[in-house]
Amino acid sequence: MSGAKLSLSKLRRSPLTILVHLSVLLIVVLWTLPTAGLLISSFRDKDQLAISGWWTALSASDQNLIGRTAHPDTQVQENGVYLLKGSIGEDGKDVDVRMFGWTSKAPTAYLPGTLAPMRKGQTLTVSATGQYTMTSPEPFTGSRGKRVFFTANIPPKFSLDNYREVLTSEGIGQSFINSLTVTIPATVIPILIAAFAAYALSWMRMPGRPLLIALVVGLLVVPLQMSLIPLLRLYNDIGAFFGVGAKTYLGIWLAHTGFGLPLAIYLLRNYISNLPKEIIESARVDGATDFEIFVRIVLPLSFPALASFSIFQFLWVWNDLLVATVFLGNGENELVLTGRLRELLGSRGGNWEILTASAFVSIAVPLTVFFSLQRYLVRGLLAGSVK
């Protein structure tokens, strides 16, 4: 009886709940699928990546390849014909040859094992494992081996080569460090300032406090694009006065701090002003100064708010391209990841292996930050202080 009732009530879930669950599922799929694709692609071999999608990554694929015979110096003479022998595979390894040919006009003209007649009485045969024999009535000449076209069935290949390449030769490694150099101070500085400001705006009585809060809220709606250039000119003028060059790290730290502060103060003030009044008063009776209350009571209790804002700020600064383009130079030691990605997109747009690996390097940090801090987003530290 009760079991039947239970299942009935489960069935009778409101359509809204189902809708919510479906939307969540959709969002998860929408987010996870491309990310997974990106991750898988970034580990694939670049030649395989170019011809098949990431969902086929686990199956072998046919590829049209070009090999070369051995150098003409290695030819041997047998029964009156000159022979070049060897394996068409890379470094002499076996390959699963499906077709071969000797001219780029017909690269798949012959099945493995058959004899392909070439010009001047030459012949070529390639076995299914990639062993080739080229014969010629006259000695082979030339400074290089002859080209052999073949289609091979290549098993799936995963490696860290793409990462090695982007981290070293494509400059992503340096840009990664540049991005960190921008992001860490640009997250820490506004949080420090905002936490002090939020405490003062919540718990220190001063004339004009409501006006200041209103001003901060007002600044929230100022679009970044509007203030970007005036800010840059202001910074350059002031920087010149103090002898600090334009387009330096200091400039971008200050810019991000400025753009992040209104939201930071607003969020932290909301949180800090909701801390129980009695706790602050109790600390005051216990003899703590405002600074001590801030450091020893308010900061530890505001950890969830600090963590959630630092996630916001970190992600926003890390993913920022606009502010970095305006406030930071293009040199090797200044170009941030987003800027580097944009450059790669222009110069290596066809090289998916580079783009996917670079993209994954750039999202690895935000993912780590989010997953390591997300529990603070939901954890309430206040349990137990006030009934």
Added chain:
Amino acid sequence: MNGLKLTNIKKAYGETEVLHGIDLEIDIGEFIVFVGPSGCGKSTLLRMIAGLEDITDGDLEIEGAIVNDLPAAMRGIAMVFQTYALYPHMTVYDNMAFAMRIAKESKEDIDQRVTSAAEMLQLTEYLGRLPKALSGGQRQRVAIGRAIVRNPKVFLFDEPLSNLDAALRVQTRIEIANLKEKMPKTTMIYVTHDQVEAMTLADRIVVLSAGRIEQVGTPLELYTNPANVFVAKFIGSPSMNIIKSDIIAGGETGKVRFDNKREADYAFPVPTHLVGTTGQLGIRPEDFELATENEAFVSGTVLFVESLGEVTQLHINVPNHEDAIVVKIPGINDLHKGETVHLKAAADKIHLFNTDGISVRYL
């Protein structure tokens, strides 16, 4: 030297004055309870003593020194908050040690005082726990312990029991009474709206209403000799019955008449100029006795019977009197709804107030 001296203390928020000049002297070691209905200003007054609210006007002295502008921490007070206000991220030990660490006292001193306070409050085994792992009563004890450790001159309690359940409240009340005995040199001020707490704990009670002191006195003084109708109705449960009566005789003793027919004697002096005016007669529910029709001062029909076993409370509708009169009769009684009841009260149990509500004994 007084433990605490308040001279014409006033508090205003902008134009609105909420405390209208409080004068009070408290001896060292006294246990004072501020009691009053919500919004009477008792918590504000306590917070002004604590230094958490500015004093708009008047002087506040603690052990001889004016402390009006001294920050809370310098006044030598400790406060226990209604919501405990424990620091949630610190262990019990750290909570209790916080004030001493701020004061940069030596580790040995801190350890010694925290340990002895914890022993006194039976908190020793909980010293390493966070507040969230404690029960309500334990949290309140930690809050008290945190105050004890500071070794204050004045101990302030802001409704410390109102967040506890009934059983725990009785127990913690006894603990606070014990604490008072153990710290005879410490002045304690306790704010509550619960008159049982006030009556059981206080050396003296300060009854506040609408920002003014109504009466200061020992619990029994307030009970036997309320200065005005407000105090008379506030102390005692159910509250005192107030019956409008004509004062018909004064002098060494007095006489009143209710509803133009029934008369009652009043055992205390009544100034003769009050004769002929309308007074307010106060009789506590427990001071009424059942009587015959001839002896009775008031008569009425029973509206409602509350049988509690040890007492029976009757709500009686009396003609020409607005509110029901409440009567408390010891033991079990077989009166029923609708029956007619006749009541009288002994002359020395009757309270008499003038038209303005001031007791004639205080005129």
